[in-house]
Amino acid sequence: MSMRQLPFDNLRVLDFGWVWAGAVVGQILGDMGAEVIKVESRRRLDPARQGRPIVGDVPDPEQNPLFHNVNRGKLSTTLDLTHPRSRPLVKRLIEISDILVENMTPEGIEKLSLDYERVKEINPSIIMLSYPVAGSYGPFRNIRGYAPTATSLSGIDSLVGYPGEPALGMGGFYGDPNVGLHGAVSVLSALWHRKKTGEGQYIDLSMWEAAVCTIGEAIMEYTMNGRILGSQGNVSINAAPSGVYPCKGDDKWICIVVKTEEEWNNLCQAMENPSWANEERFSDLYQRVQNQEALNELMSQWTIHYDHYELAESLQQKGVAATPCLNTEDRFLDQRFNERENYVFVEHPVLGSEPVYGIPYKLSETPGQVKERAPLMGEHNDYVFGELLRLSPEEIEKLKQNKVIY
Amino acid sequence: MAEQALSGVKVVECGSMVSAAYAAKLLADLGAEVVKIEQPGSGDEARSYGPFPGDIPHPERSGLFLYLNANKLGITLNLKTKSGRDIMHQLLNEADILVENHHPKEAKESGLDYDTLKEVNKDLIMLSISPFGQKCGYSDYKGYEANCNALGGITMYAGEPNREPLNPPLFLGSYQAGVAGAVACLIAMHARDLIGHGQHIDLAKVDNWGSFHLGIPLVEYVFGRRIWQRYGRRAIGGPYPQTILGCKDGDFRLIAMTKLEWRRFLKIMDNPAWGDDLRFQDRIKMQQLYADELDSLIEPWLKKHTKQGLFQMFYDGKVPFTPIKNIEDVVNDPHLSARDFFVQIDHPEAGRLECPGSPYKFSKTPPTIKRPAPLLGEQNEKIYCERLGYSRKELLRLRRTGVI
Numbered sequence: 020m021s022m023r024q025l026p027f028d029n030l031r032v033l034d035f036g037w038v039w040a041g042a043v044v045g046q047i048l049g050d051m052g053a054e055v056i057k058v059e060s061r062r063r064l065d066p067a068r069q070g071r072p073i074v075g076d077v078p079d080p081e082q083n084p085l086f087h088n089v090n091r092g093k094l095s096t097t098l099d100l101t102h103p104r105s106r107p108l109v110k111r112l113i114e115i116s117d118i119l120v121e122n123m124t125p126e127g128i129e130k131l132s133l134d135y136e137r138v139k140e141i142n143p144s145i146i147m148l149s150y151p152v153a154g155s156y157g158p159f160r161n162i163r164g165y166a167p168t169a170t171s172l173s174g175i176d177s178l179v180g181y182p183g184e185p186a187l188g189m190g191g192f193y194g195d196p197n198v199g200l201h202g203a204v205s206v207l208s209a210l211w212h213r214k215k216t217g218e219g220q221y222i223d224l225s226m227w228e229a230a231v232c233t234i235g236e237a238i239m240e241y242t243m244n245g246r247i248l249g250s251q252g253n254v255s256i257n258a259a260p261s262g263v264y265p266c267k268g269d270d271k272w273i274c275i276v277v278k279t280e281e282e283w284n285n286l287c288q289a290m291e292n293p294s295w296a297n298e299e300r301f302s303d304l305y306q307r308v309q310n311q312e313a314l315n316e317l318m319s320q321w322t323i324h325y326d327h328y329e330l331a332e333s334l335q336q337k338g339v340a341a342t343p344c345l346n347t348e349d350r351f352l353d354q355r356f357n358e359r360e361n362y363v364f365v366e367h368p369v370l371g372s373e374p375v376y377g378i379p380y381k382l383s384e385t386p387g388q389v390k391e392r393a394p395l396m397g398e399h400n401d402y403v404f405g406e407l408l409r410l411s412p413e414e415i416e417k418l419k420q421n422k423v424i425y
Numbered sequence: 426m427a428e429q430a431l432s433g434v435k436v437v438e439c440g441s442m443v444s445a446a447y448a449a450k451l452l453a454d455l456g457a458e459v460v461k462i463e464q465p466g467s468g469d470e471a472r473s474y475g476p477f478p479g480d481i482p483h484p485e486r487s488g489l490f491l492y493l494n495a496n497k498l499g500i501t502l503n504l505k506t507k508s509g510r511d512i513m514h515q516l517l518n519e520a521d522i523l524v525e526n527h528h529p530k531e532a533k534e535s536g537l538d539y540d541t542l543k544e545v546n547k548d549l550i551m552l553s554i555s556p557f558g559q560k561c562g563y564s565d566y567k568g569y570e571a572n573c574n575a576l577g578g579i580t581m582y583a584g585e586p587n588r589e590p591l592n593p594p595l596f597l598g599s600y601q602a603g604v605a606g607a608v609a610c611l612i613a614m615h616a617r618d619l620i621g622h623g624q625h626i627d628l629a630k631v632d633n634w635g636s637f638h639l640g641i642p643l644v645e646y647v648f649g650r651r652i653w654q655r656y657g658r659r660a661i662g663g664p665y666p667q668t669i670l671g672c673k674d675g676d677f678r679l680i681a682m683t684k685l686e687w688r689r690f691l692k693i694m695d696n697p698a699w700g701d702d703l704r705f706q707d708r709i710k711m712q713q714l715y716a717d718e719l720d721s722l723i724e725p726w727l728k729k730h731t732k733q734g735l736f737q738m739f740y741d742g743k744v745p746f747t748p749i750k751n752i753e754d755v756v757n758d759p760h761l762s763a764r765d766f767f768v769q770i771d772h773p774e775a776g777r778l779e780c781p782g783s784p785y786k787f788s789k790t791p792p793t794i795k796r797p798a799p800l801l802g803e804q805n806e807k808i809y810c811e812r813l814g815y816s817r818k819e820l821l822r823l824r825r826t827g828v829i
Contacts, residue, residue: 026616038682043637051612066682070663071709073648084644135788154786159760164680164745167660167667171678171747174755176669178594179583186676186749187658188669189593190582196637198784200604201451205785207611208430208455212790214618216428220789228766228784231755233600235781238767239488240476241752242779248752251594253571257474261571263580263589270654272590274575331566340567342576344590347642347652350578350635358562361635362643374647376640379632380609381558383539384624385616 025052026385030210033116034058034093035133036150037065039166039192040226041122042089043199044148044206048118050378050387055093056112056403059396061425062099068396073370080396081369087393088375091365095394096403099425100131104418109133110141111408118206119147122226124161135221144219146209150202154225162227169194173230174237180250187250197233198226259307260286260318263344266327272344273327275318275334280304285337290321365392400424429456430790434614436522437462437513438497439504439537441470443596444554444630445526446493447603452522452610453496454783454792460516460808461494461799465501465829468801469494478775484801485774491798492780495770499799500808501829508828510536514545515813521623522610526554526602529564539625549623550613552606558629568630574598577634585657602630605637664708665716669749672727672735676749679723684708690744694726772797805829 030053034045037059049055059065067089068080080086098105113119119138121128128134128149135147149155152169153162162168167188170176176188205222213219231238237248255261258278266273277283280303287296295301295317300310307314322330327343334341343349350356351374359381362374378387404410404424418424434457438449446461446469453459463469471490478486503509513536517523525537532538532553539551553559556568563576571592574580579598584591609626617623642653654661658669664687666679681687687708691700699722705711711719727735732748739746750758756779761767768782775797783792809815809829823829 024616024619026612026619047608069683071650073644073650085641087644088640153760154764157760157763159740161743162740162745162747163686163743164747165682167678167680168745168747171669171749172755172758174750174752175594175597176678176749177751179591181584181588181591185671186669187583187585187591188678188749190584190591190655191579191638191653193593193597193638197601197604200601200608200637201784203608204451204455204604204611205787207608207615209787209790211434211611211614212428212430214615215433218789220787222785222787224785225764225766228761228764228781231761231766232781232784233597233604234595234752235492236474236476236489237595237752238756239492239778239780241756242767243476243478243488244480246476253589253592255571258569261569263571263575263592265589272575272581274571274580274592276569276571278569335566338567340569340572342563342566342568342572344575344580345578346581346654347578347639347646350639351643351646355562356576356631356635359558359629359632361632362640370644370648374640374643376636376643377632379628379636380605380612381627382609382613382616382624383626384620384622385613387612 024385025387027051027053030054030118031116032056033112033119035119035121035123037122038067039085039089039195040150040198041120042067043196044120044202045093046089046091047199047203049092050389051385052387057090057093057095057394058098058100058112059095060097060099061396062101079369087367087373090393091375092390093394094399094403095397096400097397097425099423102423104421104423108404108408113138113141113145115407116142116145118210119145120202120206122150124151124163125155126161139219139221142219144213144217146206146213146219146222148202148206148222148224150198150224150226152226154228155223166192166194169198169226169230172227173234175230175234178234178237178248178251180252182250182252182254184250194226194230198224198229201229201232254311257308259304259311260314261311262315264315264319264322266322266325266330268326270346271327273322273330273341274344275339275341277339278304282339283307286334286339289334289337289339363389365389367392368395397424428790429792430787431455431457434458434522435520436460436524437516437520439523439525439527439535441526442474443471443493443599444602444606445524446471447600448552448554448606448610449497449524450493450495451604451607454794456790459497461497461499462502462504462513463499463801465503465802465827468501472801483774491772491775491778494798495794496796497799498804498808499802500805501802503828504535504537506828508823512813512828517542517549518546520546520549521614523549523551524606524610525552529555529559543623547622548617550610550617550626551623552610552626552628554602554606554628554630556630558632559627570596570598573630574634577631578639579634582653582655584655586655590655598630598634601633601638602628605633659716663712665711665719667712668716668720670720670724670727673729673731675732677727677732677735677746678749679746681745686744689742690746693738693742693744697722768794770794770797774800802829
């Protein structure tokens with residue numbers, strides 16, 4: 020990657036975010052040049068450092084792929100925040116930072132004296148972003164949880180399932196990147212305001228609410244008409260055929276969506292005009308939407324004979340919106356998909372060469388970069404406490420012995 | 426009124442449906458002025474999507490449109506005409522950001538071409554959201570929402586193992602592109618101070634799934650570990666539990682990433698004897714080998730309790746298990762209402778609307794809803810006459826000739 024200017028070369032982020040969601044805002048800013056100081060501790064190991072090791076069977080905080088993705092390029096310091104002697108160091112870090120992010124429960128953050136009231140006494144121009152599951156106030160403010168917690172509380176889980184059947188819940192970890200991205204919008208806006216006025220402020224973001232924001236029309240279906248949407252399946256209200264159809268091979272699928280008459284005609288031609296396609300029940304979009312179950316069944320009997328990539332390509336050439344459903348392996352191997360650097364390789368001292376995800380928005384002048392792999396625990400203690408906070412090597416050593424730096 | 430974080434930032438939006446509109450909405454709610462350009466006649470396709478009050482379709486009463494376009498000014502402009510594009514250039518002369526989500530094949534014919542527009546205004550930041558990106562890989566492919574989800578990889582992670590994978594519901598993929606687009610625009614605004622000019626942002630809906638959401642499984646794949654796949658109500662791999670189980674009046678999400686959380690849960694169940702079973706000590710093995718058995722030990726207990734009762738018990742006991750709320754539960758949720766999360770908007774055609782507000786509160790520059798979504802062409806006169814200096818007579822002529 021060419022060395023171009025990074026927009027946030029002069030920005031310092033103090034990152035108390037943990038697990039997945041909490042680390043995303045720092046990651047976004049870090050890729051754009053910010054110096055992100057992650058504060059973590061062996062006393063309360065980030066769950067993103069736990070879990071099954073990638074190599075071997077012995078638990079190892081340096082092997083979690085989640086951690087490696089969302090903390091790439093950050094500096095790691097280890098500080099036991101419950102130790103009273105950590106306080107002067109935390110104060111100094113707050114003083115020299117522009118942005119503080121955290122996603123602990125409100126009671127947790129108050130226990131550590133890291134609530135905004137206290138933070139702003141130390142640095143009034145800091146921008147502090149808190150994003151626990153349920154926000155920083157309200158009767159259930161201390162809900163703890165993970166991405167699936169956000170999708171369960173927001174109603175999103177209730178929309179994922181086969182029509183008429185119980186909810187299966189959202190796949191992946193939707194709630195985490197979703198709140199991280201909303202968090203970045205808020206922090207960058209507050210930073211814009213600070214540029215103009217010098218004013219810092221506090222942002223209270225809810226992971227739960229950020230998920231609800233992405234199903235606004237389902238909320239309005241209820242507030243307008245009292246209708247409660249349930250399992251959505253692959254059903255479309257304005258396209259048919261529309262769905263995911265089986266292809267040749269083990270668990271291979273293609274997604275085909277047909278909205279216009281032109282697309283329908285193109286599809287029929289691609290299928291070599293089977294007689295069923297001329298039946299009255301499929302004669303226009305209204306009929307096809309009405310009879311989509313039968314249509315899907317007939318489509319499946321056709322798609323099953325083809326390779327998912329090849330069929331998509333030939334349908335696309337005829338003007339039909341068709342794409343293969345990529346699984347993990349496909350996403351890794353598909354060169355065409357990865358022309359856009361959906362992942363890049365970094366060298367990690369424990370795992371060696373490993374992929375981490377790329378930057379999806381391609382900025383023509385300041386594209387940003389994955390600067391560096393994720394840090395080892397405490398890898399940057401000497402730089403942060405020595406060079407930035409100007410502690411002597413002896414002081415640092417003593418703090419380590421006393422498990423303040425831990 | 427307090428100054429807002431993005432007061433003074435000027436945005437022009439040429440968006441249809443969700444992705445560009447959500448990006449611009451996020452900026453508008455934080456104080457940016459957004460002028461939304463719609464095609465004369467039919468306007469944004471979201472106007473025909475719904476939901477509609479009483480299920481009666483009306484272009485000024487579509488819930489999707491009204492939610493995504495509050496706080497914006499609306500004008501009509503036919504970008505397929507030369508005169509229309511000239512007027513757009515006048516608007517862009519003053520703008521900081523242009524947001525659009527045309528397919529790359531169609532963007533050019535509407536004059537949405539960065540190389541041309543940067544000559545009009547070198548400071549302009551242009552965000553182009555497209556299904557597969559501007560000019561590589563699958564750029565030429567046609568892609569509706571579900572197609573982008575499929576190629577982005579997310580579809581393969583929901584559903585039951587022996588049935589078809591489930592496309593994410595509604596427009597989640599477009600919302601994700603919208604919020605990532607807003608992030609990118611703000612990065613470019615800050616970068617402009619540094620480099621002295623604007624830039625083009627190329628954002629593909631597929632990439633957002635492929636990176637932020639689904640980067641992690643690639644490492645596991647490369648090292649030959651578990652491959653993420655759909656597994657019904659249960660997540661594969663990871664520690665037990667990570668599943669949905671039934672309770673008395675609905676469903677519950679069970680997830681515990683730490684041993685402490687699992688211990689707390691067993692305590693709430695009154696420490697059942699099976700909790701000490703030697704097979705049930707390594708939670709990763711529990712998920713791999715004994716998940717069915719464990720589910721059958723836990724579910725009967727859950728079924729004795731209501732969603733609300735369980736939620737309170739788990740909340741008090743610091744266990745991160747939560748109910749699967751349906752949409753009605755969400756709208757009526759006491760916590761969300763204590764936070765004034767939902768907002769009421771009065772709209773001249775659709776009446777009183779209730780929809781999600783912003784997910785964040787700012788202590789100094791709070792996001793607000795200042796105006797409902799525009800009627801089609803509502804601010805034509807304001808923008809064309811007051812701002813760009815066209816006379817009433819010219820406005821009439823532009824209308825008659827189909828430019829606005």
